[in-house]
Amino acid sequence: xxxxxxxxxxxxxxxxxxxxxxxxxxxxxxxxxxxxxxxxxxxxxxxxxxxxxxxxxxxxxxxxxxxxxxxxxxxxxxxxxxxxxxxxxxxxxxxxxxxxxxxxxxxxxxxxxxxxxxx
Numbered sequence: 001x002x003x004x005x006x007x008x009x010x011x012x013x014x015x016x017x018x019x020x021x022x023x024x025x026x027x028x029x030x031x032x033x034x035x036x037x038x039x040x041x042x043x044x045x046x047x048x049x050x051x052x053x054x055x056x057x058x059x060x061x062x063x064x065x066x067x068x069x070x071x072x073x074x075x076x077x078x079x080x081x082x083x084x085x086x087x088x089x090x091x092x093x094x095x096x097x098x099x100x101x102x103x104x105x106x107x108x109x110x111x112x113x114x115x116x117x118x119x
Contacts, residue, residue: 025059
């Protein structure tokens with residue numbers, strides 16, 4: 001287990017029972033530049049500072065969520081009730097051959113006639 005006073009980069013780590021909780025995460029300019037390099041982004045100084053604030057806020061929010069007790073909540077893949085958006089398959093009569101071919105520009109022996117594509 002990590003020392004509760006240990007700092008990992010710019011994150012403060014706290015122990016809560018057997019869990020490790022990240023309580024504060026403020027990214028440094030170097031970390032934002034590294035993330036931008038990984039994403040192959042060229043950022044201005046203004047963008048680096050803006051993204052440092054925004055990304056730090058996102059990480060702080062994730063740390064807040066991590067501190068919630070979810071032991072009484074069953075794992076789910078969705079909060080929505082399971083339902084199918086597909087209609088059930090029902091066998092229905094199709095078109096007759098005459099109805100099917102009525103709008104065909106050309107027919108031959110009860111089939112669509114199309115011009116050859118290869119010569």
